[in-house]
Amino acid sequence: MKLLRVGTPGSERPALxxxxxxxxxxxxxxxxxxxxxxxxxxxxxxxIRSAAEAGGLPVxxxxxxxxxxxxxxxxxxxxxxxxxxxxxxxxGAAAPAEPVVFLKAADTVVGPDDTVLVPRGxxxxxxxxxxxxxxxRTARCLESAExxxxxxxxxxxxxxxxxxxxxxxxxxxxxxxxxxxxxxxLGPWLVxxxxxxxxxxxxxxxxxxxxxKQNGSTADQIFPVAEVVRYVSHFMTLYPGDVVNTGTxxxxxxxxxxxxxxxxxxxxxxxxxEGLGRQRQVLKGA
Numbered sequence: 122m123k124l125l126r127v128g129t130p131g132s133e134r135p136a137l138x139x140x141x142x143x144x145x146x147x148x149x150x151x152x153x154x155x156x157x158x159x160x161x162x163x164x165x166x167x168x169i170r171s172a173a174e175a176g177g178l179p180v181x182x183x184x185x186x187x188x189x190x191x192x193x194x195x196x197x198x199x200x201x202x203x204x205x206x207x208x209x210x211x212x213g214a215a216a217p218a219e220p221v222v223f224l225k226a227a228d229t230v231v232g233p234d235d236t237v238l239v240p241r242g243x244x245x246x247x248x249x250x251x252x253x254x255x256x257x258r259t260a261r262c263l264e265s266a267e268x269x270x271x272x273x274x275x276x277x278x279x280x281x282x283x284x285x286x287x288x289x290x291x292x293x294x295x296x297x298x299x300x301x302x303x304x305x306x307l308g309p310w311l312v313x314x315x316x317x318x319x320x321x322x323x324x325x326x327x328x329x330x331x332x333x334k335q336n337g338s339t340a341d342q343i344f345p346v347a348e349v350v351r352y353v354s355h356f357m358t359l360y361p362g363d364v365v366n367t368g369t370x371x372x373x374x375x376x377x378x379x380x381x382x383x384x385x386x387x388x389x390x391x392x393x394x395e396g397l398g399r400q401r402q403v404l405k406g407a
């Protein structure tokens with residue numbers, strides 16, 4: 122299933138993208154929202170599947186409507202840095218021996234086509250297309266790849282926007298360059314795990330002002346999706362509705378020759394992951 126949320130910020134309605142790929146079906150008569158509580162409830166998900174297969178869900182007239190982030194009330198966003206061989210190489214970093222883990226605040230998450238704000242004083246705002254996974258079952262100290270995959274509810278496109286001066290040059294942790302307002306567009310859909318048979322075989326692409334900048338594959342991940350979930354579950358508990366961004370392939374501005382083409386107000390960023398949908402953001406000054 123492809124689950125999404127439609128409407129103005131704070132007033133989104135739960136919806137399902139029909140199998141035709143264009144029609145939206147209203148889920149508000151079945152469930153109050155798409156959130157961790159729903160993703161952990163197999164009975165509720167089963168009711169959605171049954172209703173979708175029966176063809177009785179009402180059409181949601183969504184022309185011109187905003188698409189929000191596909192998950193509400195996210196507890197935390199866990200991120201993995203330097204998780205693609207080609208991205209580590211372009212930045213001059215050695216491939217890490219263990220996953221690099223950092224956090225983004227849940228309030229950085231916005232809709233897939235919402236405006237992204239360039240922070241005040243920023244000269245080095247950068248792009249990063251990433252595969253995000255959403256947790257469906259509480260995960261603590263998982264032991265195997267199979268167990269880890271079973272705790273994933275589904276997958277989505279994430280844009281891990283980053284301010285490189287704040288992240289790298291201002292001391293301390295990476296968090297300062299990762300947590301600016303609007304720095305985690307998510308969606309358009311949450312694609313349930315059953316529709317993504319191999320998360321290590323997905324293409325990722327990102328364009329800036331129509332120019333292709335990133336063109337990679339999750340096959341190049343240093344730590345695959347299952348290992349990321351297993352590993353992180355030994356350091357923190359992952360709860361239903363938590364989001365994990367799994368890293369970005371080569372092609373970011375940081376890895377380009379000088380002068381590096383960092384983002385400016387007015388730029389347009391578009392990104393997509395095979396089977397998971399497409400985002401488009403116009404940048405604006407904060």
